Amino acid sequence: MAVGPASFPAMPVIEGLRLGTAKAGIKTAERRDLVVFEVPEGATVAGSFTRNAFCAAPVTVAREHLAACTLHGEAPRYLVINTGNANAGTGDVGLRDARATCAELGRLAGVKSSCVLPFSTGVIGETLPMERLLGGLPEALRSLDEGPKGWAAAGEGILTTDTRPKGASVTIQLGDETVTLNGISKGSGMIKPNMATMLAFVATDAALAPALLEELLRETVERSFNCITVDGDTSTNDACMLIATGRGAAINDDHRLALFRDALQQLMIELAQAIVRDGEGATKFVSLQVDGAVSRQEALDVAFTVAHSPLVKTALAASDANWGRILAAVGRAPVVDFDVDRVVIDLGEVRLVEGGGRAAGYTEDAGSEVMAREEIPIRIDLGRGERSATVWTTDLTREYVAINADYRS
């Protein structure tokens, strides 16, 4: 199940950036489960990682290697991603395995081990099948491809319970130069990123200073991957990487920066929303906009309280305009001195709640008409300030339970 049509664009070439995949048989045979990004020399790479205290071994090692590169004024040259096994909750063995993966890829490609960043996604708590994983690396390197085929294969190679690959591409014109931004993401359950969802990789040919790239990643992740939730569960393996090869246009003035930031934000939102649309068991894509808050954090708190309410989510699954459950969820959000009489709740173009209760002109028919849609916008105005936030989420269906009662994550 998924909401809306699947789409994976034919990605334009980003010169020097190549993607390779292999079928290493990590969890199941005959599927792409190993992906390698080759990053050209002179690129800049920024990363954003899970805030789960039990972060997975590859997250620890990727952070270490990224810091080591920064210290030496270098950029990572390879990213290696496996699916089918998260290498999380695996203690010292997990760290050793993540390091051994980097060492072997470094040896094969002729770069230092610390220039390789590892990523894993899949089952938590089992050690990596190292022989099969390392055995797949030569195939992944042999298949390195700069074109859309490489991106398409990589988009598939990072999936777990996802029902479809997720990719997006944006180009912008800066004078007579075209800047390309390509990205892929994966994730379907255990989605309440406290940074970024499970995995996302974005690359551009633009040239940006490392500090600026970091700042742009932080900013755009905050308003994309950090604003989605499927089930409120933050993964141990979340990572979002942003690669700028630097071979294209330089982002060296405010006008270019504004254009680039907007394009990056748009791409990030598209990749983040794709994860929600493919949320486990999802039949609805819900946009929760909270306005009139005294701070963005307050708006986010209210939005996430509603987004995580099992009662709201099951009402959405049933296409039931059960505004009482939305109101009850808003009412238990952590808001100080909350005057509920000022709250207004709109479902699409239909006013549901005002003055502490059902809006005067509301009819069940009007509410049901909006709830029957696949894409449902809910707007909550707290009437107490000027700040806003938007969060995207799914409904909660029997299929979500079935998937997660049967799958080992």
Add this chain to the structure above:
Amino acid sequence: MAVGPASFPAMPVIEGLRLGTAKAGIKTAERRDLVVFEVPEGATVAGSFTRNAFCAAPVTVAREHLAACTLHGEAPRYLVINTGNANAGTGDVGLRDARATCAELGRLAGVKSSCVLPFSTGVIGETLPMERLLGGLPEALRSLDEGPKGWAAAGEGILTTDTRPKGASVTIQLGDETVTLNGISKGSGMIKPNMATMLAFVATDAALAPALLEELLRETVERSFNCITVDGDTSTNDACMLIATGRGAAINDDHRLALFRDALQQLMIELAQAIVRDGEGATKFVSLQVDGAVSRQEALDVAFTVAHSPLVKTALAASDANWGRILAAVGRAPVVDFDVDRVVIDLGEVRLVEGGGRAAGYTEDAGSEVMAREEIPIRIDLGRGERSATVWTTDLTREYVAINADYRS
């Protein structure tokens, strides 16, 4: 569905306290849906109410009337409870209806309107069918009964999606005096009390000063109803009332107070756990004990993070000892400077996690054996302090989704 055997004791008489019920046809015909408690003169009553900002009209009125009684040195003489309609999100009409209910019962019984406290539970957002509700009051008064029949009928009369009535009784011996504590509760979904679950009514014949009764209620609710969760959704109508008729033994020294407090705590825990056991779609009763925290709040934060994790709850439903999901949930709890290597997680008598990963001696068979049980104890030691908390919860099943996609709460 429910976990463990149903039981509703034959309640001993609490002299002067009478319970009446009626079939008022509030939502459906031919079921008890109206309950009246008659409290003898000279009693003391304490109340604890929902912290949901969108609290229901009866909660507002019950608070007002309780405060008015306290101001005048009186105690409430009647509690009136309807099921089938929560009178929540009903604005001014809801307040008027709650007040009219008190006025009519006051008129029939010959007491001031402010000596009547109203309670409602059921569908949110619809106005009360006042004619039928008021029409049922004489029948409820006619059936007032001091004995076990009155309690049994009341236990049924307050239910909504509950599959069975919930009652408990404790007696203690103070010298040659016997003190009785009886209680009933209701609730099954929208359960994450931030005070007390949907509704609970406890009565004793002991004599306690009003301030002491308040304090005991606050204390015991904190470690019973405030420690249960089914779905994390806090109701708009939660209330827990404690009535002390004062006709029995006086709680007038430390020894008696300690005995009484223990008995009250035991009763509250039993009533609270009964709600979890009857949680919507529940097939498991899970006890989550967190030790080694630096504060009780920290222990509660970790316990509730695990208790609300849909991935942990679906693994419980599947009897899958998926310790990786427990570990991931612990890891995203709001704990500052969390050293995950010190965390120990036990499933019953089986050690699951230590040193940041799977415990050395752990086997799937041992874990599966515990997970197959109906009652599952999980203990999480954070290894960073001396404080503890225990929270009780359920699994998340397809039936939970089915119930809540089909029922209008």
